[in-house]
Amino acid sequence: MGRSVAVIGGGVSGLAAAWELCLAEVGTSVVLLEATDRLGGKLRLEDVGGVRIDVGAESVLARRPEAVGLLDELGLTGEVTHPGPAGAAIVSRGVRWPMPRGTVMGVPSDPESVRGLLTDAEVDRLAHEQTTGPVPGDLSVGDLVDARLGPAVTDRLVEPLLAGVYAGHARRISVDQAVPVLAAAAHEGRPLLDVARAAAAAAADGPLAGTPVFASLVGGLGRLPEVLGQQLAEAGVRVRTGTVVRGLRRDGAGWVVSSGPTNQVLEERFDAVVLATPAAPTARLLREVAPEAAAALAGVDYASMAIVTLALDGPPPEALEGSSGFLVPPAEPLTIKASTFSTVKWPWLARAHPGRTYLRASVGRHGEEVTLQRSDDELVAAALTDLGSVLGGDLPAPAATHVQRWGGGLPQYAVGHRSRLAPTRHLPPGLARCGAAYDGVGIPACVASGRAAARVVLTHWDERSDALG
Template sequence: MRRKVAVIGGGIAGLAAAWELAGHEADVSVTVYEGSDRVGGKLRLEQVGGALVDVGAESVLARRPEALTLFEEIGVDGRTTYPAAVGATIVAGGRRWPMPSGTVMGVPSDPESVRGLLTDAEVHRLRDEPLAPLVTDDVSVGDFVDARLGPAVTDKLVEPLLAGVYAGHARRISLDMAVPALRRAAHDGRSLLEVAREAQLAARSAPTAVLPVFATLVGGLGTLPPALEAALVDAGVEVRTRAVVRELRPDGDGWVVATGPTTDVVHERHDAVVVAVPAHPTARLLTDVAPTAAARLAAVDYASMAIITLAVDGRPEALTGTSGFLVPPVEGLTIKAATFSTSKWPWLADAHPDRTWLRASIGRHGEEASLQHDDAALVETALTDLRAVLGELPDPIDAHVQRWGGGLPQYAVGHRRVVEVARRDLPPTITLAGAAYDGVGIPACIASGRAAARALLTP
């Protein structure tokens, strides 16, 4: 008999799970349920200034294989493209400094590479690293770096990088989950500077060293979800949008998935389920099915953020020669980063030689007040901060605000244990996938989805 599997959630993790299930030799019927009007989650394109541009995730980590492998499997690898050879900068003391190379989440391999960005006294503190081993299972990234290398390294180097990944705060994010290489060093009592140097050497000698760090697709990363959806449909997967899952309940040795409006609920039976939605809706679905898992997942915090995309005419000089900048919280600006999309992505510059796109992000965990303004106010805030850093910048010809409410899970201290307990409480025919569990990057979400699918297929 054909086995029926439901995938709840049509973000990249859910789509990857469905792709893994569809590609398996076993006789499996797959249905994807997505509550919104389109698949893709945080991968999204919108019209801004006469072009479709990414308003969510814009790139993948090319030195992990999962995303590039998926590109190849669905036949879009011919559109893989890489950033221009321009570096990013960090704002410190009101000016921009080159992003140090060879860091592990901001921990430098060479103290001299951050002199200027850090004061002489802060560099001296960085060199004077105590090597006492970590005696707890987990600690926040910021607290650990503070103790080893000094608060300035956390404030000026680690914070902006972690904020770019998690929209969170270094002194709240788990070292174990966010920077496991430093955690291993912590327990061994090894120097973090030494670990950063070793990581730099390993990256240079790895087979992927010939690749740039990041990649995307010509046309934008937001072109991936519809391409993957088309490949899934071709493979026999049913993909449903506007299909909000209201209930998941047991039915013998299977599961009933209830969808649709309250006045017309549809009940469908499946043999197994991949739940690939954020932690809070997952907790609601699992309340009666796996109460311990539900309680753990209900406590996972999320950060909200907004991406403000601006289009300007011409090629403003302030936006050339660099891919953008990161902003440490200590600088007192509202934006936490800016990306000069046209400078960063040659495909975009070539397609529109007379126009420039850039984007700024606003919002960190616990700072939702910064987002409680209308779109026009957020655009004005972004422009004010951009001009404070860059100087002269022309008025935009178009702007777009994409709000990602509850967009990024926060890996609090002890998060790995939360995930382990939640997964252990699940029945064997339900698996979890997504950014809340195995990493927030696109390759990590793809890996999470595929692993969740394989766990259901394993006898």
């Protein structure tokens, strides 16, 4: 007799969970329920000046196998593409400095590589790391780096990199969760500089030396959920968008999922449920069936942000040439926190649209929601002003613009995050959870999380079958 699973949430984690269920279990009926009108979560393509372009995540970490492995399974290997050779920069004291090579989340392997970006006194403090023995327990990334290497390293190197990943602040984010290699060094009393040197040596001479760090798809990474959703439907998965899930309750050995408008709630029974929703809606669904897990998830905070995309007529202006963009530390008097020169960064985009230049800027860090209360036009104007300030001149008037707001887009890994969410790892049988709130916000981590949740469900069935003899 076939078994049924509901996957709640159609972001990349939920899509990966549904895909794993299709591959691993013949005869399993899978229903994927997504509250919005489309699949993909923070992966999205939108028309900007007649071109469909990423307005969410634009790349995956290629040196982790999960995302590129999924692209291979979907038959997309031939369409995988990588950034061009131009590197990024960091803005420090109003000047763009080349991104130092060989860093671990901003901790440099060679202090001399950041001279200029940091003052001579700041470099001297960095070079003379202060270790005080093993550090027990979790602490923030910023507090660790402050104590070991000096606050300037946190403010001008770590902050912009962490903001690019989490839209958060270094002195609030858990080092155990966000940068485990630095956490391990702290717990063992080893120098952080040694960790960075080892990582730089591995990048130069290790098994992944010479391989691209990041990858995307020709046509944009937003194609991934489109292709995956299509192949899931072809495999028999029932995909239902615009479906708000309102309740979850136990029914014997299975689960009843309530969904739909309040005046027409639909109740459906499933043998298992995968929860691939953000922390707050997951907490609401678990409130009655797993109260400890629900309480833990209710305390997870999220950061909001916006992506401003600009389309310029003509080839890239001279100020954009030779760079793929820049990061902005919060110490700088700018509204934007980063800019990507998309046409320079992605050769496929330059080849496909030689008469247009695309670039984008990101706005918003955790706790800075006031910035995002501006209108779309005001955000575009702020982005243009900041770009002009950093690049040393006004850009041409855009031919087209687009503002994509990601409200509550990125979970914040506060100090103690891992231990605080321990109850979510022990849900009642037949339930599993996945997503960015748990073990990583990057796409490879979300793919891994989704597939792991599917295996939890499958393992539960196998163990129950064995017990029944």
